[in-house]
Amino acid sequence: MTKYTKQIGMIISLMTCTSLPLIAQEVKGRVMDEAKQPVEAATVIMQTPDSIFIDAVITDSLGYFTFPKEPTCYRLVFQHLLFKTFEKESCGPDAGIITLQGQDYTLNEVVVSGERPLVKADKGTLVYNAQVLSERTTARNAYESLLRLPGIVEQNEDLLLTGAKDMNILINGKPSSMNQDQLITLLKSTPASQVKQIEVMYNAPAKYRVRGAAVNIVLANEKSPDPFWKGEVSENYQQLVHANGSGNINLSYAGKKLSADINYSAGYEHSDSKMQIDSHHTLPDKVYSIQQLNETEAKHGQHNVRFGLDYQISEGNSLHSAYTGSFKTHGRTTTRSKGNYSDSESFRTSQEQMHNVNIDYTAVFGLNVGLDYTHFNSPSTQDFTNDLNTEKQHFLVDEKQTIDRWNVYAGQNHELPRGWGLNYGINFTFAQEKSGQLYHLDAGTDLSVSNTDTHMREETYNFYAGTDKSFNDQLTMSLSLAGEYYRLMDYQQWAIYPTFQLSYQPSYKHIFQLGFSSDKTYPSYWEMQDITSYINGYMKLKGNLYLRPSTDYTASFTYIFKGKYIANAYYSYVKDFFSQLPYQSPDELALVYQSINLDYQQSVGLSLIIPFSVGKWWTVQCMFDGSYNQDVCDKYYNISLNRNNWRGIVQMNNTFRLSSRPSLQLEYNLLYVSPTLQGIYDVSSVWKMDLGLKWTFANDKAELKIQGNDLFNTYVPDGKIDYKGQKLNMDMQNINRNLSITFTYRFNGYKEKKHKEVDRSRFGH
Structure with missing residues (x-):
């Protein structure tokens, strides 16, 4: 045995020496x-x-x-x-x-320092450096990064771009069949570190397959000859009236040809809202004074997952695929209403799931083809009890909605001689929506409701062609035209949508942009159903079978000075503008919320963005917007409507660099919105103050953020109607103030180890 051991030892030593x-x-x-x-x-x-x-x-x-x-x-x-x-x-x-x-560099006591610009102009697009934005703010996800951009504000749970009627959200230059709420949910679960840049287009060319204004979030997509993984984990605790929490994990892989990212977040949301209404309701016999206090408590679980895969087949040829899923679980909403007209209770249970799949191929010769599919399903059940002065009502209603939407597109770009470019393509969207309500009324309950079971089919055929021209380094132009055939059940319409953009840069200090765009906005499928939902014994929500899309036209002129000072003058005209508004029924004691079309809405305004710095420790960004707005409708139920007002918005974001070692940043933001109108509805002014502190440590791998939002609880608007016999006051008593604590840890640079493969050439059968 000793002899064989020595021989084996000599062989191993020899192999080791020769293989070094x-x-x-x-x-x-x-x-x-x-x-x-x-x-x-x-x-x-x-x-x-x-x-x-x-x-x-x-x-x-x-x-x-x-x-x-x-x-x-x-x-x-x-x-x-x-x-x-x-x-x-x-x-x-x-x-x-x-x-x-x-x-x-210090030369004769003169320090030469540079400042990375926050924004630059590229062929009519304002490009914001997300890394600079992250350094100057405490934004923790892609959605909060959007809110730090000049001119973008959050109002009534919607994102608004001053100077634009509507704002499309693109991911990596591609629109999605998901709606804006679903896209916002995705952005809230996307870490800020994953955002490379954000592009703002007031007049998006037709090749982006959207119309009007658009914001494009470009996510980082690294390629590396030496594959490695990196990632981020974060936990967030938020205290409103109730405690809320969420967690997020993001992993990304970068290889020579293949890159992938996986994102998963889970959270729990628990919120309260309270509204006091004082209604002077006129019926033919007399005026009724109704006071009701509405209190709503809502809670649900939230899960979001995204998996993206990019493969570079060869130089200039790439394949992209992504799956996005969003799930709301164990939804519970309780609404209690008390007052001099009725006492009611509503208990609603709900579930919601959304699946989105996107496959996109780009060729080196300018071809881009893809498929985008979304499936949405949302069943719910409401248990409603109402004690009126003279009777008691009780019913159960089962509600359902299922949507399947397909989007197929193909586009071709050509680079022609002498700086010309040509693009053209198709964009087809098909949607099927199934929804309905099934009422179960107790004996003796008298309600004018009916069961519904609706099947809708929507078809949109879009053809576009456009051209762009670089006359020289200073002057560029783009022009596109889209033709669209739209069909929803028996409603059919042809339309043409032009878009124009001219950009002139006489020097690095001055940039001028002139643009015109047209767009169409579609109402939600649920708004177009013949449905009735009861909020309490006095308030109810009704669908509108005759609701139609709106068409808007926007012209803008933008001036950018030194890559950071921005002035934007704009005019917008929206035909068939639609909005959900309250109306006191002339036939019964009921406050009805229903989306209707106005004849038109128009606005003209000017916005200014002024950033400045005080040394290296204080960075300020100010935004001022003033506009004149008008709503017109000849037949608003049984009255006519022609109202106008002036609106102002002031926003000031401040970042203080308290320390560089350790890295401490304090963010102090202010926002004010003056009174505005919406149809016959007057909305009060609101303002808020946010305060945030970010500590970065562990070699910039860890972050701890403490954020206080709406510290004085003043960003809750009240509503008032006093117009041609309609008289109503709404006092919103929500607690909007909240405190959040977020911890984030990033790990990166983990490289795959290369291992010798096992020889399996003689294995198997």
């Missing part, structure tokens, strides 16, 4: 700056630990460097004109990620 040259590995690493951006053309010098030169290389466009030899131990010296020299001693093939600090 074969398993010698390369030394690899990556060079980044303090903003986590790759540093290109940095010189990397390899020395022995006693400073003897071995080799030198230059980093590539992604910051990677490779040495063909791996000494036992070595010293690396990193040099770049814009960064401080850095030295690192290491052993092994993985040199890791090296972060270089920016260089300050």
Whole structure:
């Protein structure tokens, strides 16, 4: 046995000695700056630990460097004109990620410093650097990053872009068959670190397959010759009246041709709302004074998941696919109403799920084809009890809605001689919607309701063609025309939508943009159903079978000075503008909420964006918007409507850099919206103050954020109607003030180890 042991030992020693040259590995690493951006053309010098030169290389466009030899131990010296020299001693093939600090140059007591611009103009598009935005704010996800952009405000749970009637949300330049609420849910679960840049287009060309204004969120999509994983985990606790919480995990993989990202978030939401109404309701016999207090408590679980896969088939040819799922579980909504007219209770249980799949292919010769599919399902049950002065009502109602929507598109771009470009394509959307209500009335309950079971089919055929021209480095132009055939059941319509954009940049300080766009906005499917839903014994919601899409036309002129000061003048005209408004029924004591079409709505205004800094410790961004608005409807139920007012918006975002070591940032934001109108409805002014503190530590891998929103609970608008016999006051008593604490940890640079594969050539049968 000893003889064989010695022989085996000699063989192993011989194999080890002879294989050493074969398993010698390369030394690899990556060079980044303090903003986590790759540093290109940095010189990397390899020395022995006693400073003897071995080799030198230059980093590539992604910051990677490779040495063909791996000494036992070595010293690396990193040099770049814009960064401080850095030295690192290491052993092994993985040199890791090296972060270089920016260089300050002092000449005769004059310090030369630069400021990375927040925005730049590119062929009519305002491009915001998301990394700079992240440095200057405490935004923790893509949705909050949007709210930090100049001109974007959140009002009534909608995102508004000043100077634009409606705003489309694009992801990586592509629209989705998901609605805006579902897209916002996705953005709230997308980490801010995953956003590369945000593009704002007041007049989006037809090649984007949307019309009007658009905001494009470009997500990071890294490619690397040396595959690695990176990720982020975060936890959020939010205290309103009730405690809320959420957690998020994001993983992304970057390879030479393949990249992938996985995002999952789960949360619990518990909210309260309260509204006091004082209604002076006129019927033919007399005027009734009705006071009701509505209190609503809602809670549900929320799960969101997204999986994206990108594969670069060859240079310029890529395939993208993504799945997005959103699930609301265990929904419970309780509404209690008490007053001098009725006492009612409503208990609603609900579930909701949404699945979206997108497959997109881009070819090197300018072809882009894709398929986008969304399935949505939302069943619910309401148990309603109402005690009137003279009778008692009780019923159960089962509600359902299922939507299947397909979007098929194909587009072609051509680069023609002399700076011309040509694009054209098709964009077809097909939707099937099934919805209904099934009432179960107790004996003796007298309600004028009917069961519904509706099947709707919607078809949209869109054909577009456009051209763009770069006359020189200063002047660019784009023009596109879209023709659309729309069909919803028996309603059919042809329409043409032109879009025009002219951009002139006489110098780096001055940019002028002139644009015109047209768009169509569609109501939700539920709004167009013959349904009736009871909110309490006095208030109910009704659908409108005759509701139609609206068409708007917008013209704008934008001036940008030094890449940061922005002035935008705009005019918008919306034909058949629709909105959900309350109306006191002339036939019964009922306050009816129903979406209806006005004849038109128009507005003209001017917005100014003025950022400035005080040293390196205080960054300010101010936005001022003033507009004149008018709503007109000749037949608003049994009255006519022609109302107008002036509205102002003031926004001021402040970031204070309290300390660089440790990194502490304080964010202080103010927003004011003056009184405005919506049909016969007057909305009071609102304002709010937000305060946030961000601490970054553990080599910029960990963040702790404390955020207080609407600290004085003043961003809750009240409503009032006093117009041609309609008289109603709504006092909103919601607690909007909340405090949130978020902890985030990022891990990156984990590179896959290369392992020898097992020989299985003789296995199997």
